[in-house]
Amino acid sequence: MNDDDNTGKRVAAGSAIFLSFVVAMEIVIMISPFAMFFYSVFNPFLTALNSSPLTRWLAAFFLPHMVVPPNLPLRILRVTGSVLFVGGLSIFLICALQVYGGKILSKGPAKWGFYAIIRHPQYVALAMAALGMSIMWPRFLTLALFAVMLFLYYLLAVSEENRMLMRFGDSYQEYMNRMGMFMPKFIERIFIRDGHKRGPLTFIKGATILVLLLIVMVGGGFILRYYTIHHLPLTNIDGIDVLTITKDDNENAQDLIPALLADSAISARLQPIMNSEGHRVLAYFIPVDYVMQGMIANTGEEWKLFERHKTITMITEYVLHPYAHLISGHAHHMQMTEMVHDTNMYNSPAMRRRVIFLEISSLRQALKRATDDFGINADRKPLFFADIHLHTSELLQVQDTPAGSGWGTVPTPMF
Numbered sequence: 001m002n003d004d005d006n007t008g009k010r011v012a013a014g015s016a017i018f019l020s021f022v023v024a025m026e027i028v029i030m031i032s033p034f035a036m037f038f039y040s041v042f043n044p045f046l047t048a049l050n051s052s053p054l055t056r057w058l059a060a061f062f063l064p065h066m067v068v069p070p071n072l073p074l075r076i077l078r079v080t081g082s083v084l085f086v087g088g089l090s091i092f093l094i095c096a097l098q099v100y101g102g103k104i105l106s107k108g109p110a111k112w113g114f115y116a117i118i119r120h121p122q123y124v125a126l127a128m129a130a131l132g133m134s135i136m137w138p139r140f141l142t143l144a145l146f147a148v149m150l151f152l153y154y155l156l157a158v159s160e161e162n163r164m165l166m167r168f169g170d171s172y173q174e175y176m177n178r179m180g181m182f183m184p185k186f187i188e189r190i191f192i193r194d195g196h197k198r199g200p201l202t203f204i205k206g207a208t209i210l211v212l213l214l215i216v217m218v219g220g221g222f223i224l225r226y227y228t229i230h231h232l233p234l235t236n237i238d239g240i241d242v243l244t245i246t247k248d249d250n251e252n253a254q255d256l257i258p259a260l261l262a263d264s265a266i267s268a269r270l271q272p273i274m275n276s277e278g279h280r281v282l283a284y285f286i287p288v289d290y291v292m293q294g295m296i297a298n299t300g301e302e303w304k305l306f307e308r309h310k311t312i313t314m315i316t317e318y319v320l321h322p323y324a325h326l327i328s329g330h331a332h333h334m335q336m337t338e339m340v341h342d343t344n345m346y347n348s349p350a351m352r353r354r355v356i357f358l359e360i361s362s363l364r365q366a367l368k369r370a371t372d373d374f375g376i377n378a379d380r381k382p383l384f385f386a387d388i389h390l391h392t393s394e395l396l397q398v399q400d401t402p403a404g405s406g407w408g409t410v411p412t413p414m415f
Contacts, residue, residue: 026038026042026137026139030305030306030407031305031306031314031315032306033306035304035305035306035407036306039407039408039410042410043408043409043410046059046410046411047409047410047411049141049411050411053364053377056376056377057140057376058139058140058141058144059139059140059141059411060139060140060225060376060411060414061138061139061140061225061413061414061415062138062139062140062143062221062222062224062225062228063077063078063135063138063224063225063228064078064228064232064413064415065137065138065292065295065413065415066245066292066295066296066326066413066414066415067232067233067243067244067245067246067326067415068245068246068247068323068326069323070228070231070232070233070247071231073227074227074228074231075323077135077224078135078136078322078323079322080132080135081131081132081133081134081135081136081322082132082136082319082320082322083132084128084129084131084132084135085128085129085132085133085136085319086132086319086320087125087128087129087132088125088126088127088128088129088130088131088132089125089129090125091114091121091122091124091125091128092122092125092126092129094113094114095113095114095115095121095122095125096122098112098113098114098115099122115179116179117179117184118179118180118181118182118183118184119157119161119175119176119179119180119181119182120153120157120160120181120182123153123156123157123182124182124183126153127146127149127150127153130146130149131146134146136318136319136322138221138224140218140221143217143218143220143221144214144217144218146217147210147213147214147216147217147218148210148213148214150213151206151209151210151213154209155201155206157181157182158201161176228415229371229374229415230371232371232374232415233245233246233247233249233250234370234371235250235253235254235370236370237253237254237257237258237261238257238258238261239274239281240257240261240270240274240281240282240283240357241280241281241282241283241360241370241373242257242282242283242285243282243283243284243285243415244285244286245284245285245286245287245290245326246326249285249286249353252285252353252390253285255393256285256353256355256388256390256393257283257285257355259388259393260355260386260388260393260395263395265395265398266386266395266398269357269383269384270357270383273359273383278361278362278366278367279359279360279361279367280359280360280361280367280370280372280373281357281358281359281360281383282357282358282359282360282370282373282380283355283356283357283358284296284355284356284358285353285354285355286353286354286355286356287349287350287352287353287354288349288352288353288354288387289349290354291303291305291325291326292325292326293354293356293406294405294406294407295405295406295407295412295413296356296358296382296405296412297356297358297382297385297401297405297406298382298401298402298404298405298406299354299356299385299399299401299406303406304406304407305406346389350390351389351390351391352387352388352389352390352396353387353388353390354385354386354387354388355385355386355387355388356382356384356385356401357382357383357384357385357386358380358381358382358383359380359381359383360372360373360378360379360380360381361378361379361381362375362377362378362379363377363379364377365377365378373414374414374415380414381403382401382402382403382404382405383400383401384398384399384400384401385398385399385401386398386399
């Protein structure tokens with residue numbers, strides 16, 4: 001294998017890594033002051049994907065991102081995302097020190113530490129970090145790129161091993177015979193007989209591996225999406241589909257939504273949509289100070305996270321406290337029982353809820369039930385939001401929302 005082949009594979013693998021992390025790190029950019037610059041470049045690409053029924057799924061999300069994971073399995077999965085991300089990056093850095101330390105000290109290929117467990121721990125570590133990011137910012141596009149990245153890692157690992165064999169001969173062959181490629185040898189033997197005897201990678205074999213990776217990754221994403229949608233804290237109240245951020249607010253929604261719909265100003269806006277065949281109304285029932293509301297609709301400048309200029313703090317919180325940011329708007333609510341009953345309690349954010357109304361429609365599927373609101377081909381149009389008092393059911397304000405979300409027309413999470 002010549003140097004041009006090796007260089008080409010390294011460039012391809014490096015490009016896949018870079019592209020995967022750019023897509024996955026979108027969450028970092030969304031809360032940074034550079035969000036608008038980034039989306040001026042990236043938004044046309046996502047919008048183009050979102051405009052075609054053949055590619056729209058790539059811009060969609062497959063795990064909860066705006067609501068608290070509604071059950072234990074989804075909570076565990078979200079925490080696992082952070083663990084994989086932090087653990088993968090840590091292992092990669094340790095492996096990098098081993099490799100470059102060996103080069104500086106002229107000790108040959110690294111065979112100790114993590115390299116005494118598998119032959120390519122650095123690629124496994126990067127794959128762990130990329131999978132963690134795919135869970136933390138779960139666009140299907142990230143999953144698809146992750147599958148491509150895994151395939152290119154395999155090509156690069158094979159290329160490196162061929163170079164090591166040419167350079168170190170039997171010594172490296174003996175190491176390959178003892179160590180598994182991407183998993184410990186005793187596990188590798190379960191899946192691959194004579195794992196150290198590897199035939200040439202033909203085009204058909206390579207294409208088959210890539211297709212299988214895409215099927216497993218993307219198919220797994222669709223399964224998780226279906227599971228998520230059917231476990232959301234979602235209910236229908238007087239013909240309105242209502243999604244609460246946490247299950248704790250379900251009872252409050254049942255009490256307050258009927259009072260809200262009884263107001264003539266609200267019903268006049270919603271009845272034409274509710275009476276239109278193929279259209280549904282979806283209401284997000286949230287704390288008035290819910291931090292992620294800008295992803296649902298443009299409810300004000302203060303809910304565009306990139307305006308807060310706290311990128312490092314928010315990213316640390318997002319990674320190390322996986323879903324604490326989703327319940328930050330409930331902080332006052334949790335303290336409510338400890339508050340002194342004075343005149344300030346009435347005006348506390350804990351005593352108010354915001355209901356953001358969206359019109360849901362689709363030309364490609366019938367919307368028969370609440371879960372259909374989250375279909376990939378469903379179109380979402382923010383209408384307005386209303387603030388209501390938690391105890392008195394008083395309508396505090398009604399305000400129209402412009403088209404799109406706080407980030408413009410970029411596709412944002414639905415749940």
